[in-house]
Amino acid sequence: MALGILLGDYINPSPKIAMIGCLTLLLLLGWEHFFVQKKRLHFGILVALLTAMIGMLSVSLATIKNNPHHYSHFGIAQSRTYTLKIQEVLKENAFSQRYIAQLQYMDGKKLKGKVLVQINKNPATAALRVDDELITHTTLQAVPRPLNPYQFDYGSYLEGLGVHHQIRLSKERYILKEHPTETLWGLAARTRNHITSQLRKEAFGTAELGIIQALLLGERNEVTEATNTDYKDAGAFHILALSGLHIGILLGLLHFLLAPLEFLPNGRVVKMVSIVLLLWAFAFLAGMSPSILRAVTMFSFVAYALYLNRPTNHFNILALSFFFILLLINPLLLFQVGFQLSYAAVFAIIWIYPLLQKLWIPKNWVLKRGWELLAVSVAAQLGVLPLGLYYFHQFPGLFFLSSLLILPFLALILGIGIVVITLALTNSLPHVLVVLYNNIIGWMNTTIAWVAQQERFIFRNISFDAIQLLLGYTILITLVWMLEKVTFKRTALFLCSIICFQLWVIGKTQHIYQKELLVLGHTGNNTTLLHQTGQKAMVYTNNWSKANRMVTDYSIAQHLRQIEHRPIKNSFKIGKESLLVIDSTFSKLPSHYLKATTLLLTQSPKINLERLLDSVQPKLILADGSNYHSYIARWKATCQKRKLPFHYTGEKGAYIFNKP
Structure with a gap:
């Protein structure tokens, strides 16, 4: 199934061709099943091919170019009137509040598709909520692609969520509809907001309240950046991300607490149905995010297996939830990092944990439980290790210590948290319980922060392709x-x-x-030139703090061993290419001037470009992010007039000189 989705995304067949392929393989499989008495190898091959073809069909149907009702097929270059419905509230940044919205109408025509909505921050503007509907007359914009080599591609990440364009708005550019239609997701969001408002009335600390929201409500927007970093560095970020770990613990708690129901007539059925309903109620409360839906689906099958009270193959349970999510909800989930990490961890626990458990079976109960926790943690980390290195380029060496210190108490923390929320909703939460729970969360944060401070055990900037x-x-x-x-x-x-x-x-x-190249990167209000020679790089910049992110991303991808910082020179030479740097201090050509093939304009120099071009006669003009936009526009017009190539890094990205 997964291979079919990957292949379908690569070759992108039409739904008609994929459907014909599915029907053909289904007919062949039916013939094999009903008319061939002895099943042979090709029966299994046909089953595998049919499953893969179903994957290709599902991803083909999910592709926007095969969706005739997607807004992108109806001309979006000019301004149009859009009606949007807020589906998800994202974490705001320093400049704007951000949302994922479903497009409902374009110029009155009912269409489909998701867009990223960014609204300029304004103290007088209230934040939007899930289910809010707004009307605006604007132009859809492409999500910016990375301008520097090996930079995080936010546009590609959004495409994995089904978002292909963005809208930037100010308070004056949209109106809210008074009576928007309500959805299940909106009801869940309002329920979470009500719970949060009740908890805010209590004496919880800011950091502690953020963790409570993440652990029990699936909302990490209130978790501070410092706390996020601590949990990542300690290898305990999975504790904050509601997933199979939390649902598994919740299933265990419910299985224990509802055990008395088994004494009733048909009690085992009642218990199983109650557990499944409560799991889905928790999923609803947590916003029904993809990770929660995956976990609850999987553990619903586990609850059914517990009801049958017979041995079951955990791989089958994993495959059922995997198939369900991919085929019936969204096959593009396969390309999301969280989905990959989640299933890699669960698969590794199912497969590797029993082997580790057999290595040592201590008789002491405390040692036995400690070893089991360590084995589970090691198995999960082994499962996600290659993915973690590929996406994040770091490895927390003390992950096992975080697990040993936190996981034994996580069931207690979740259980008390559910009681706290229940009592808060009924306005009967005792102050002593607030203080107790606040101290427990504070202890957990302090423990994680201490582990994260052991810098020598955090391996960063690992090159992994x-x-x-x-x-x-x-x-x-x-x-x-x-x-x-x-x-x-x-x-x-x-x-x-x-x-x-x-x-x-x-x-x-x-x-x-064998590599030698010169990279002109795009950094805001700064000039950055990186000269790579083998595994060594000279970075020429006047503001290292602004260049650090670009240089770090590049050095990780290229596995650089040595980086030196130097002030910017006024000329560079690589192979047959010569680069002359013209900055704000330029008055005349340097005395050692050689005929330059390329001019780099930085820091908005006040020059007569026409006269300079007559003197230098370059083949290419470069301009970086340190220049005023008005200057860029004027230089671009001059180059167009002379039919001379002009490259602005803010539009076209970094420029790379390769040595032949």
């Missing part, structure tokens, strides 16, 4: 396969996978050693 990701999982899979049963073949495969990984790293390093 897509090939290393695949080879990393190959190593992990062959290692576990070998540990299940040590044979010559399995050991050889494991060692071969390690050798392949090493060969790729060596080849990649050799390729980097």
Whole structure:
């Protein structure tokens, strides 16, 4: 199924072709099933092909180009009147409040599609809520793509959520509809807002309240950036992200608390139905995010397995929820980082944890429980390790310590939290319970912060590309396969996978050693030039703090070992290319001037570009983010008049000089 979705996203077949493929394979499978008595290998192959084709069909139907009602098919270059419905409230940044909205109408025509809405911050403007509907006359804009090499691609991330355009608004550019239609998601959001307002009346600390909202309501918008960083560095960020961990704990609590129902007539059925309903009620309360829907779906199957009271294959449960989410809700979830991390962790726990558990079976109860927690944590971290290195380029070495200190008490923390919310809604929350719970959350934050401060155990800026990701999982899979049963073949495969990984790293390093290039990056109000020679880079900039992000991203991707900072020079040469830098201090050409093939304009120099072009006669003009926009427009017009190439990094991104 997953391979079919990946292949469908790559080749992008039409729904008609995918449907014909599904029907053809279904007919062949039916013939094989009813008319061939002895099932052979090709029966299994047909089943696999049909499942993959279903994946291709599902992703084809989810692609916007195959959706005739998507707004992008109706001309969006000019201003139009849009009716939008807020679906999700995102974390605001320093300049704007941000939302995901569903487009309902465009110039009165009913259409579909999601957009990112950014509203300029204004103290007089109240934040929008889920289900609010607004009308505006504006132009849809493309989500900006990264301007520097290896920078995080926010546009690609939004596309994975089904968002392809954005709208920027001020308070005066839209009106709110008075009586918007209500949805289940809006009701859930209003319920969470009511709970939050009740909790704000109590004596909870700001940091503690943010953690309570994340743990119990699935809202991380109020968690401070410092707290977020602490949990990431301590390898405990999964505690804040409502997922299978929390739903599994909740299932265990409900299974224990509702045990007396089994003494009633048909009590086991009542208990199973009650558990499933309560799990979905919690999912509703937590906003029905994709991670919660995945987890609740999976553990609903687990609850049914507990009701049957018979051994069940956990891989089947995982596959059922995996199939359900992908096929019936959104196959594009496969491309979301959270989805990948979630299933990688659960799969690893199911597969690797039993092997680790068998390595040591202590008789002491405390040691046994401690070892089980450590084994679960190690299994989960092994499962997400390649993905974590690929996406985040860091590894928290003390993740096991965080797990040992926090996970044994997480069930208690969640249980007390549910009681706190219930009592707060009835205005009967005792002050002593508020103080107790606030101290518990504060203790957890302090513990995580202490672990995160052990900098020597946090491995950052690890270079890890897509090939290393695949080879990393190959190593992990062959290692576990070998540990299940040590044979010559399995050991050889494991060692071969390690050798392949090493060969790729060596080849990649050799390729980097042969590189020499000069990169003009885009940094706001600053000039940054990076000269790479092998695994060494000279960074020429006058403001390192503004260049740091760009240089860090580039150095991780290129596996640079040495970086030096230097002030900007007025000329550079790489291969046959020569670059002359013209800044605000320019008055005349330098005495050592050589004929330049490229001019770089920085810091808004007051020059007569026509006269300068006559003197230098370059082949290309560059301008970076340190210049005034009015100057950029004037220079661009001059170059267009002379039919001379003009490259502004704020529009076209970084410019790279490669040495032949």
